[in-house]
Amino acid sequence: MLDYIIVGFGLSGLSFVEQLEDHNKSFVVFENASQRSSRVAGGIYNPVILKRFTAAWNVLGQMEKAVPFYKNIETKLGKQLVTDLPVLRRFNSIEEQNSWFEASDKPILKHFLSPDLIPNTNEALDVPFQYGKVKQTGKIEVEQMLTSYANYLAQKDSFVQSSFEYSELEIKESYVVYKDYKAKHIVFTEGFGVKNNPFFNDLPLVGxxxxxxxxxxxxxxxxxxxxxxxxxxxxxxxxxxxxxxxxxxxxxxxxxxxxxxxxxxxxxxxxxxxxxxxxxxxxxxPTTKDRRPLVGVHPLHQNVYILNGLGSRGILIGPTIAGQLYEFIENGTPLPVEMDIKRFGN
Ligand SMILES: Cc1cc2nc3c(=O)[nH]c(=O)nc-3n(C[C@H](O)[C@H](O)[C@H](O)COP(=O)(O)OP(=O)(O)OC[C@H]3O[C@@H](n4cnc5c(N)ncnc54)[C@H](O)[C@@H]3O)c2cc1C
CATH class of the missing domain: 3.30.9.10 (D-Amino Acid Oxidase, subunit A, domain 2)
Structure with missing residues (x-):
């Protein structure tokens, strides 16, 4: 009997698997390469919404968790995956510069927005109103990380390259059975692929x-x-x-x-x-209407879970919400209401 079956290995699946590895849980991952969101991602982590100059949702806690999380994976896999990469916001007008200065004085944003104007020195670029610099930004090599991590799991016989067939899942009172596998819990992390999942396709995932x-x-x-x-x-x-x-x-x-x-x-x-x-x-x-993740337990099956709705910021959000789902399953710690799928009456 395994502890977990995980369906999908993008940023959400990887984030949850890291929790399982940290806690010495046994598991198997199914992945069918049907979705590409994580693999094509720009890989940028950036705490600020650069259209409106506002802080991203819950960003302080997410930043604290995310960078050490990816550095830990980097050490485990022996691959360079994390680089500090400055992010420069090109201003379109004097008004935009002024909004930036105002924003850089606000409580959370002052950690992240440098108040100085940065002149352009690159002849290849047209930048008439200079740049603002975001602090604490960087880049994760997401595709390389997923491939290396999948290889690492395959060596431990914990990775199966195949489509999860929902109709083959048998749900018992305290465990689930899927083909030759038996596990205490199953967690679906299929990104937009959840649209094919009969257990959770009623949730309002937009895409x-x-x-x-x-x-x-x-x-x-x-x-x-x-x-x-x-x-x-x-x-x-x-x-x-x-x-x-x-x-x-x-x-x-x-x-x-x-x-x-x-x-x-x-x-x-x-x-x-x-x-x-x-x-x-x-x-x-995998975006949602209210821009919050979709996390929680199936309304009828106590051992069937979802971790989804990472939207356009999976790199920062993934590690935090995966930790919260793990604590919910293993220790009964309630999920934050704004991400719990119960908010849709499930
Ligand atoms: C163009 C683009 C740029 C982006 N840039 C950034 C960025 O710079 N920074 C950032 O933080 N975020 C970025 N994002 C958003 C980020 O990529 C997403 O938040 C993240 O990919 C969501 O991860 P996920 O694991 O939920 O979904 P996915 O990456 O879609 O992973 C789901 C996995 O489940 C698998 N799967 C689905 N169904 C099944 C099944 N039945 N059986 C087996 N496997 C299955 C799929 O093959 C897939 O690998 C970007 C997204 C896009 C599209």
Whole structure:
């Protein structure tokens, strides 16, 4: 009898698995590569919403937890996965600069927004109103982390590359059975894939498609992520991710020509040197209407759980809410009401 079955291995699955590893619990993970949200993510952790200059939800606690969490994985896997990467917000006007100064004086934001204006020194970029710098930002190599972690789990026979078939799950009073596996609990962490899950597909997960272009530009030479109407995120070897788009209508997995055109248009407003497009990627963010995660226990089955709704900030949110779900299951610690799926009457 295992302690847990986990379905899905993106940022939410990985965050929960780390809890299990820390507490010496036995488990198996099923992953079918049907969703790509975590693998295509920009990998940026950034405590501030750069459109409105506000702090992200519960960000102080999440920041404290997230960076040591990923550094710990880095040590465990013996791979460099975390880099400090400055994030510079390009201002569009004097008014925007003033809003930034105002925001940088506010209680939480003063930890994160530098009040100084940073002049642009990069000839490749058009930046007429200078930059504001966000403090305590960085980048996680999410795709590399997921691949290495999956290999590490596979070596321990804890990773099964296959689709979880919901109709094969038998739920008993104090355990579940799935094919040859028996476990005390099952946790679904399928991101947007939860739409196919009969136990939780009534929850209001909206989904928001995001796409990045990958460009190569030798004369750009950036060592910071630039946020204008799009992010430009250095990937090494003169390659940059440019994006992302936000689309809550199209839920298809493939990259689109409309996103490509939109991103080229936005990029051309700031990048003044020639570049080549070398790739395009897409994924569906598991977003919710109220912008809060979907965490909790199934209303009828006490050993069936969900960890989802990480939205557009999975890197920071994942470690905290995975810890909260673990404490709820193992020690009965109540979940914060705003993330508990009970808020939808479940
Ligand atoms: C373009 C883009 C850019 C982003 N940039 C950032 C960023 O810079 N910083 C940040 O913090 N966040 C970013 N995000 C958001 C972040 O990626 C999400 O919050 C996060 O990926 C959600 O993780 P998840 O594990 O819930 O979902 P997913 O990553 O979708 O993982 C779910 C996993 O479950 C698997 N699965 C589903 N159904 C089944 C099944 N039946 N059987 C087996 N396996 C199954 C899927 O294959 C998938 O691997 C970005 C998202 C996108 C799309």
């Amino acid at each position: 928001n498609k995001g796409e990045y272009l990958l460009i190569k530009c030798e004369s750009l030479e950036l060592d910071a992520a630039i946020k204008s109407s799009v992010f430009i995120i250095p990937q090494g070897n003169d390659v940059y991710k440019v994006g992302a788009t936000y689309d809550n209508q199209d839920k298809t997995p493939e990259p689109t020509s409309s996103a490509r055109e939109e991103l080229i248009k936005k990029l051309d407003m700031i990048l003044k040197k020639p570049y080549q497009i070398v790739g395009q990627v897409a994924g569906i963010r």
